[in-house]
Amino acid sequence: MLTTFGFRNLAEKAIMRCQKLASLSEDAGGTRRTFLSAPVHDCHREVSSWMKALGMTVSVDAVGNLRGFYPGTSSGVPRILVGSHLDTVPNAGAFDGILGVVLAVGLVESLDGQKLPFGIEVIGFSEEEGVRFGVPFIGSRALVGRVDEELLGRKDEHGVSVRKAIQDFGLNPNEISKAALSADVLGHIEFHIEQGPVLETLGQPLGVVEAIVGQNRMEFAFSGQVNHAGTTPMNSRHDALAAAAEWIVAVERLAQRTKGLVATVGFIEAKPGAANVIAGEARATLDIRHASDRARTEAMDELIRQGESIAARRGVTLKARTLLAQRAVVMDPFLREQVKHAIQKAGCEPHRMASGAGHDAMILAEKIPAAIIFLRTPGGVSHDPSESVHLDDVAKALECGFHLLTQLATSQEFLGRTCRA
Numbered sequence: 001m002l003t004t005f006g007f008r009n010l011a012e013k014a015i016m017r018c019q020k021l022a023s024l025s026e027d028a029g030g031t032r033r034t035f036l037s038a039p040v041h042d043c044h045r046e047v048s049s050w051m052k053a054l055g056m057t058v059s060v061d062a063v064g065n066l067r068g069f070y071p072g073t074s075s076g077v078p079r080i081l082v083g084s085h086l087d088t089v090p091n092a093g094a095f096d097g098i099l100g101v102v103l104a105v106g107l108v109e110s111l112d113g114q115k116l117p118f119g120i121e122v123i124g125f126s127e128e129e130g131v132r133f134g135v136p137f138i139g140s141r142a143l144v145g146r147v148d149e150e151l152l153g154r155k156d157e158h159g160v161s162v163r164k165a166i167q168d169f170g171l172n173p174n175e176i177s178k179a180a181l182s183a184d185v186l187g188h189i190e191f192h193i194e195q196g197p198v199l200e201t202l203g204q205p206l207g208v209v210e211a212i213v214g215q216n217r218m219e220f221a222f223s224g225q226v227n228h229a230g231t232t233p234m235n236s237r238h239d240a241l242a243a244a245a246e247w248i249v250a251v252e253r254l255a256q257r258t259k260g261l262v263a264t265v266g267f268i269e270a271k272p273g274a275a276n277v278i279a280g281e282a283r284a285t286l287d288i289r290h291a292s293d294r295a296r297t298e299a300m301d302e303l304i305r306q307g308e309s310i311a312a313r314r315g316v317t318l319k320a321r322t323l324l325a326q327r328a329v330v331m332d333p334f335l336r337e338q339v340k341h342a343i344q345k346a347g348c349e350p351h352r353m354a355s356g357a358g359h360d361a362m363i364l365a366e367k368i369p370a371a372i373i374f375l376r377t378p379g380g381v382s383h384d385p386s387e388s389v390h391l392d393d394v395a396k397a398l399e400c401g402f403h404l405l406t407q408l409a410t411s412q413e414f415l416g417r418t419c420r421a
Ligand code: GLV
Pocket: 128, 129, 356, 357, 358, 359
């Protein structure tokens, strides 16, 4: 096993690698790497070179997930997945998702050539954020067989469909079924920054995730009447943007008075989009989350009702469309216990917590046991260039990961499990 100094060296390398990947961007001035955009080729090249240097076999599946395989003691042994996502939000930080992939590579390096009774498949999911197509988790959905025709036909703001984006990247959408989980997968482990203030407030480097809240992503399209801003009296307008604005305030109010609910309108677009033209169309997104699926669904129904009533009062119509309805997910109890022990062995307190952010692990958990280990996020800041990590926490995460692999390698209960895929 590596010394504390060795884990620290690996942690330094991991942080430098995250920073290097942050420079591979669609935008000159910041990090933006959406699903199968041009810089994803560079990102794959870079991460592949690290994997190949460790003797891993690298491939890219038909939805663009980067997969590096480190074999186990023999060819017949099962495998585990370790990883996270390689796509980013616009103007992103360097660590959300990326750190989980880089740490997975670091964990393989920490084995120093030692083989375990399972292979390790390091996975860099191609899409988790939902930025380009409004639908998150395209990468992990392919592993559980949830990329359907509707998703493939969905278009980005330039009219490019998911199917076409896959083809343009040089991949074959007809081969997506080959990306599915194979029967030899024992589980998935994901390291991720917390993206919130809890661990920092407690002064703890690492946390074990017990559950991930459910979320809906929706699109609300208000349609009114385009007209002249100077000549149309205020009492005879059907202003789609004003209707959307009133509804956005209703969204915030409902979330403020509903315990545990978070609801966000993070995007709005008005057409035709000129200062002197009353908007005929306004399209807004809704991201709504709650630990209780029932509370989330009730709140969502209420916001549709309020949108319809606001629209009707203003002589505007509303079409609400669900892009994602993801139930809350409990992480695998056995793996959670193992993670707790591994965190303790690394000398830290295993704080048990829920995740308000979505993660690929919640999709994989439908079919295989999955666990998430959180790293403290300085200032609780994420989805922003100022996102950061502490070097010592990254070293502790690597040490915890090493202990976790060692524990699983000697657990008959784990090795005896079969995949539900
Ligand atoms: C992922 O970043 C999410 O939106 O939860």
